[in-house]
Amino acid sequence: MGAGWNLFRKELSQHASTLVALAALETLLLAVFLFDAQSEVLVTSPLEPAASTIRPFAVLAGLVLGHRIVVRDYEAKSQLFLEALPVRRWQIVLCKYLFGATVLSGLCVLCVVGLAVATHSPTRQASVAAVRTFGYATAIWTVFFALGLLGRVRWVAYLLLAATLYTLSTVSNFELERFGPLALADATLGYEQRDFAPHALLESAALSLVCLAMAFALALVRASAREKSGLTLIAVAAVSIVSLVDVKAPRVPFQFSSGSVVRSKLSDIAVMYGFAGFEARGQLLIDQLERISDRMQRELGVARPPPIRIAHNSALDAHEVRQQDLPDADGILLEANLGSHSAAPEQLLAATVHAGLNRASGGRALFEPQHWLFDGLCAWWAVEQLPDAELARERLWLRGILAARVLAPTAEALRAWDPTLEALGDDLASGLAFTAVSLIAEQQGRAAVLQLMRGVLTRDRTYFRSASSSQRIIEQRYESITGKPWGDFIRTWQAALRKRTLERAIDRRIADVTSVTAKVSVERGRAGSDLVYELDGPPRDEPRSCSLGHIELKPYDEAVGPARLKRQSLVWHANHSRVDGRLRGRYGSGQRILVVIDCAAPALGASVRLAALRTTIP
Amino acid sequence: MNRMTGVPATLIAKELRQLLPWALTMAFVEIAGTLMVLAEAPADEFVWASATPLLSSAAASGRTASLTLWAFVLAYAGFPREHEDDTLRFLFALPVSRTALFAAKFAGGAIVLLSVVLTEELLNALLQLANPSSFGGRTFRGDWAALSLALSGALALVMLGYAHFCSILRRLGVIAAFIVWSLVEWLGHRQPSLKALNPRQLIAVDFHGSDVIVPWGALAGTALLRRCSLPLRLTRGSDPSSTGQEPSCAW
Numbered sequence: 082m083g084a085g086w087n088l089f090r091k092e093l094s095q096h097a098s099t100l101v102a103l104a105a106l107e108t109l110l111l112a113v114f115l116f117d118a119q120s121e122v123l124v125t126s127p128l129e130p131a132a133s134t135i136r137p138f139a140v141l142a143g144l145v146l147g148h149r150i151v152v153r154d155y156e157a158k159s160q161l162f163l164e165a166l167p168v169r170r171w172q173i174v175l176c177k178y179l180f181g182a183t184v185l186s187g188l189c190v191l192c193v194v195g196l197a198v199a200t201h202s203p204t205r206q207a208s209v210a211a212v213r214t215f216g217y218a219t220a221i222w223t224v225f226f227a228l229g230l231l232g233r234v235r236w237v238a239y240l241l242l243a244a245t246l247y248t249l250s251t252v253s254n255f256e257l258e259r260f261g262p263l264a265l266a267d268a269t270l271g272y273e274q275r276d277f278a279p280h281a282l283l284e285s286a287a288l289s290l291v292c293l294a295m296a297f298a299l300a301l302v303r304a305s306a307r308e309k310s311g312l313t314l315i316a317v318a319a320v321s322i323v324s325l326v327d328v329k330a331p332r333v334p335f336q337f338s339s340g341s342v343v344r345s346k347l348s349d350i351a352v353m354y355g356f357a358g359f360e361a362r363g364q365l366l367i368d369q370l371e372r373i374s375d376r377m378q379r380e381l382g383v384a385r386p387p388p389i390r391i392a393h394n395s396a397l398d399a400h401e402v403r404q405q406d407l408p409d410a411d412g413i414l415l416e417a418n419l420g421s422h423s424a425a426p427e428q429l430l431a432a433t434v435h436a437g438l439n440r441a442s443g444g445r446a447l448f449e450p451q452h453w454l455f456d457g458l459c460a461w462w463a464v465e466q467l468p469d470a471e472l473a474r475e476r477l478w479l480r481g482i483l484a485a486r487v488l489a490p491t492a493e494a495l496r497a498w499d500p501t502l503e504a505l506g507d508d509l510a511s512g513l514a515f516t517a518v519s520l521i522a523e524q525q526g527r528a529a530v531l532q533l534m535r536g537v538l539t540r541d542r543t544y545f546r547s548a549s550s551s552q553r554i555i556e557q558r559y560e561s562i563t564g565k566p567w568g569d570f571i572r573t574w575q576a577a578l579r580k581r582t583l584e585r586a587i588d589r590r591i592a593d594v595t596s597v598t599a600k601v602s603v604e605r606g607r608a609g610s611d612l613v614y615e616l617d618g619p620p621r622d623e624p625r626s627c628s629l630g631h632i633e634l635k636p637y638d639e640a641v642g643p644a645r646l647k648r649q650s651l652v653w654h655a656n657h658s659r660v661d662g663r664l665r666g667r668y669g670s671g672q673r674i675l676v677v678i679d680c681a682a683p684a685l686g687a688s689v690r691l692a693a694l695r696t697t698i699p
Numbered sequence: 700m701n702r703m704t705g706v707p708a709t710l711i712a713k714e715l716r717q718l719l720p721w722a723l724t725m726a727f728v729e730i731a732g733t734l735m736v737l738a739e740a741p742a743d744e745f746v747w748a749s750a751t752p753l754l755s756s757a758a759a760s761g762r763t764a765s766l767t768l769w770a771f772v773l774a775y776a777g778f779p780r781e782h783e784d785d786t787l788r789f790l791f792a793l794p795v796s797r798t799a800l801f802a803a804k805f806a807g808g809a810i811v812l813l814s815v816v817l818t819e820e821l822l823n824a825l826l827q828l829a830n831p832s833s834f835g836g837r838t839f840r841g842d843w844a845a846l847s848l849a850l851s852g853a854l855a856l857v858m859l860g861y862a863h864f865c866s867i868l869r870r871l872g873v874i875a876a877f878i879v880w881s882l883v884e885w886l887g888h889r890q891p892s893l894k895a896l897n898p899r900q901l902i903a904v905d906f907h908g909s910d911v912i913v914p915w916g917a918l919a920g921t922a923l924l925r926r927c928s929l930p931l932r933l934t935r936g937s938d939p940s941s942t943g944q945e946p947s948c949a950w
Contacts, residue, residue, distance in 0.1 A: 449831065637840075697907075
C-alpha cells in the first residue's frame with residue numbers, strides 16, 4: 082500500500098505540468114461551448130456545454146496522458162529504474178493506470194458536477210451525468226492506456242482502430258454510437274434525468290476489462306518490437322482486405338404498412354393501391370410485374386431481381402413516375418398516379434424495368450455512351466409485356482418522331498446522351514432511343530437486342546480504355562454481334578424516322594404539341610433577376626398541364642436528372658391562347674442555371690419539353 | 700571564417716536525401732489512393748470536377764488535410780529531428796549562415812510537398828482521360844487545372860511555413876496548432892466572414908458563372924502572416940556568427 086502510494090505521488094509530481102495544461106484546455110473548451118450555447122436556441126439544458134466539452138476532451142486527454150504516463154517512461158527507459166525498486170511490475174502498471182484514470186475521470190466529472198452546481202441543476206440529473214461521464218472517461222482512458230503500451234507501434238494501432246471502425250460502419254449495419262462507452266456520452270448526456278444507461282455502463286466496463294487485460298499482458302509479457310510490428314502489419318493487411326471487399330450486409334426489403342396492398346405470390350412484388358377503386362388496377366400491375374421479374378431472370382440473366390414496390394400517389398400528374406430513395410431498406414419504390422396511368426401503362430412499366438435493371442448493373446447502365454441504349458431497351462422491353470402493345474409502340478414512335486424534329490437523330494446525339502436528355506426531356510428522349518432499338522430488333526432480331534442488353538448489364542472490368550473507345554462502346558458491341566457497320570444502321574434509322582415523319586396522319590396526331598411554342602429568358606427585375614416565361618398555342622377546350630423546372634448548376638456542365646429540378650406548375654386555363662409570367666428574384670448575379678418548360682401531351686402518353694435554357698445570370 | 704549567405708545546392712540535396720523516406724511514403728500513399736479509386740469504379744467513370752479541390756468541397760477538405768499532415772511531417776523531420784539526433788551543433792558549425800540553413804530546410808520540404816501536389820494533379824488529369832464525358836470542356840478545363848495546381852501549391856507552401864513555425868515549439872507546437880485550427884474552424888462556423896482566416900479558403904474558391912474568383916486577398920494575407928513568422932523563427936537562439944559563442948539549441 083505504501084509503495085503504491087509512493088508511486089502515485091511520483092506520477093503526480095512528474096506530470097503536474099501536464100495536469101495543469103489539461104485543466105486549462107478543458108476550461109478553454111468549456112468556455113467556448115458555454116459561449117456557443119448562449120446563442121443556440123436548441124440548447125435547453127445547462128449541462129449541455131459540459132457534455133459537449135467532455136466528448137472531445139476525454140479523447141484528446143487520453144492521447145496526451147497515454148503518451149506522457151506510459152510511452153515516455155518506456156522510451157526514456159526510466160521504467161527499468163522503477164523495476165529495480167522493491168515493487169512488483171504489476172504494481173507499477175496498476176499505479177500508472179489508476180493515476181491516469183483518476184486524472185481523466187476526475188477532470189471530466191469535475192467539469193460536469195461543477196457546472197451542475199453552478200447552474201443549480203437537479204441532483205438526480207447531476208448524478209446521472211456524473212456517473213455516465215465517469216464510465217465514459219474511464220473506458221476511453223483504458224483504451225489509450227492499453228494502446229500506449231504498444232510503444233511506437235501505437236500510431237499504427239490508432240490508425241488501425243479508426244480504419245476498423247470506419248469499415249464496420251460502412252460494410253455492416255453496426256452503429257458504434259449505440260454501444261458503450263460512446264452511448265454514455267451521446268446527445269442525451271446533458272438532458273437525461275433518470276436513466277443511468279446501465280447497459281452502456283456494463284459494455285464500457287467490459288471494454289475496460291478487456292483493454293486492461295491486454296495492457297497487463299503487454300506490460301508483463303514483453304514482445305519484441307519486431308513481433309509487435311509483425312502483428313500490426315498482419316492486422317493492417319486484414320483490415321485493408323476487408324475494406325476492399327464490398328460485402329454490404331443484406332438489408333430487409335421495404336414493406337408497406339397500409340392495408341390496401343396487393344402482393345405477388347410468385348415474386349417479391351407489392352402494390353399499394355390506396356383506394357378500393359384501384360385494387361383491380363393494382364392486381365393487373367402485379368401480373369405484369371411478375372412477368373417482368375420472371376423474364377429479367379430468364380432472358381437477361383439477372384440473378385436476383387430486386388423487390389419491387391409501387392405506391393399510388395394521387396398528387397402526381399398523369400404519366401409522372403417518381404422513384405423514392407430507400408436508404409435503409411432493400412428494393413425499389415416507385416410512386417405513380419394509378420388512376421391516370423391506366424391510359425398509358427408503358428411509362429410505369431418502363432420506369433420499373435429501368436430502376437430494376439439499373440440496380441442489377443450496379444449503376445453502370447447509366448454510363449453515358451450506353452445510356453441511350455438502356456433507356457430505349459427499357460421502353461422496348463416494357464412494351465412487350467403489355468396486352469395492347471401495338472398502341473403503346475405507336476405512342477413511343479410518335480415521341481421518337483417528335484424528338485427527331487427537335488434534335489437531329491445522329492450518332493453523336495446517342496453518344497452524348499446527357500445533353501440529348503436535357504434538350505428533349507426524358508420522355509421524348511426515351512422515345513427516340515426506342516425507335517433505334519425497335520429498328521435493331523426488326524433488322525437483327527430479338528436475340529441481338531437481348532445480347533446488347535446483357536452487355537449493358539454486365540459490370541465492365543476493363544479499366545484502362547481510352548475515352549474514344551469508351552464513347553464507341555455500343556457501336557463496337559453492335560458490330561461484333563451483328564457483323565454489320567454501325568454507320569449503316571444510323572443511316573437506316575435516320576431514313577426510317579424521315580419516312581414516318583412524312584406520313585400525313587402523324588402531323589395531325591402531334592399537332593397538339595407542335596402548335597405550342599415556349600420561350601424562357603432572364604431579365605433584370607426589381608428584386609434581382611427574374612426568369613420570364615411565355616407559352617403560346619391555339620386555345621383548347623380543356624386546360625393544359627405545364628410546369629417550369631429550374632435548378633442552380635455547378636460551374637461545370639453535368640447531367641441534371643428530372644428529379645433534381647425544382648418544379649412550379651404553370652396554370653394554362655381552357656380557351657386561353659397564351660400564358661406568361663415570371664419567377665422573381667430566385668437567382669443572383671453569377672449563378673449558372675438550367676430552366677426548362679414541360680407540358681403534358683396526352684396523345685403521346687408523355688410529357689414534352691418545349692424549352693430548355695442553360696445560362697449565367699448577368 | 701566567412702559564412703556563406705546563399706543556399707548551397709549541397710545543403711538542399713542533403714535535406715532531400717534526409718526526406719527521401721518520407722517522399723517515398725507520400726508517393727506510396729498517392730499511388731495507393733489512385734489504385735483505390737480504380738478499384739471502386741472503372742476509370743471511364745472518373746469525373747475530374749468531383750476530384751479537384753476547386754470544384755468539390757470534399758476534395759478541398761481532403762487536400763487541405765493531407766497537405767497539412769505532410770507539411771507537419773516534413774517540418775518535424777527537419778530541425779526537431781536534428782535536435783533529437785544531436786546533429787544541430789554540427790550544422791551550426793558549418794560555414795553557412797543560419798538563414799541559409801533554414802532556407803535549405805524549407806526548400807527541401809517545399810520541393811517534396813510541391814511534388815506531391817503536382818503528382819496528385821497529374822494523376823487526376825490522367826485518370827479522367829478515360830472518361831468520354833469529361834473531356835470536350837464539359838467537366839474538365841485546362842485553366843481550372845492550372846489554377847488548381849497553382850493554388851494547391853500556394854497552400855502547400857503556406858502550410859509548410861506554419862508547420863516550420865510550430866516546430867519551434869516541438870511537440871507543444873502540434874497541440875498549439877490543433878487548438879488554433881479548432882479555434883479558426885469554430886470562428887468560421889460562428890461568423891462566416893471569418894472563414895477567410897482558414898487556409899482551406901485558398902483552394903475552396905468562388906465562381907462567377909464558370910469563371911474562378913481568385914482569392915488574392917487570402918493569398919496576400921497568408922503570405923504576409925508567413926513572412927512575419929520567419930523572423931520569429933530565425934531569432935530563436937543567438938547567431939554564433941555574430942556573438943562568437945556556441946550555438947544555442949533552439950529546437
